Amino acid sequence: MAKWLVKSEPSECGIEDFVQSAGQSIPWDGVRNYQARNFLAQMSEGDDVFLYHSSCAQIGIAGIVTVVNGAYPDPTQFQPDSPYFDPKSTPEKPRWQAVDLALVRKLPRLIPLKELKSLPGLEELALLRKGSRLSVMPVGEKEWHIIQGHAG
Template identity: 80%
Template sequence: MAKWLVKSEPSECGIDDFVEASSTVIPWDGVRNYQARNYLAQMREGDEVFLYHSSCQAIGIAGIVRVVRGAYPDPSQFDPESPYFDAKSHRDKPRWQAVDLTLVRQLPRLIPLHELKGLPGLENLPLVRKGSRLSVMPVTEDEWQLTLRLEG
């Protein structure tokens, strides 16, 4: 199984939303960056994902979620009422992908970005590289295990 990291503003969809939904799924939709979309398309059922809070006061990894449905056409791209509507996308050739996620667990504490940046072994993680703003990114198994050591 692959490992991933997704970023979200907690006011949009954060760990509290997953805790509230507990046994249900949350669609991860509205991604409108081509590289992030390509990563979403690679996600498979069972893959584990770090949920990272961004653009807020407490920035960092807040929990772990799991892919319960791999990539499928993002329905919001077809909805003219959605802020994620894309008039250039067509049902027979969709441009954007979504996946369904469910909670694995909330971390005992938020792992802040400054700790991730200071951890030897995470230098190649896109999250800690200067200028990387992707909302979906792969995480190697080694990076995953190193990061989990910080949760304690």
């Protein structure tokens, strides 16, 4: 099974949303970057995902979620009233993907970006590469274990 990291603003969809929805899944939709979309398309049921809070006062990894439904056409691309509407996308040729995620666990504490940067063995983590702004990215098995072991 693959490992991933997804970024979200907590005001949009954060770890507390998953805690409140425990036992239910949350659609991970609205991704409008082609490379991030391609990563979403590779996600499969059972894949583990770090949930990373971004664009907020306390940025960092807040929890672990899992893919409960692999990639499917993002319904928001077809909804004219959605901020994620894409008039060039059709049901026959959808351009964007979504997955459904569910809570595995909220971490005992948020692991801040600064702390992640200081951990040995994470040099290849896409999140830490200069200029990496993707909202969906793969995490290597080695990096996953380092971060999970550090999470407590």
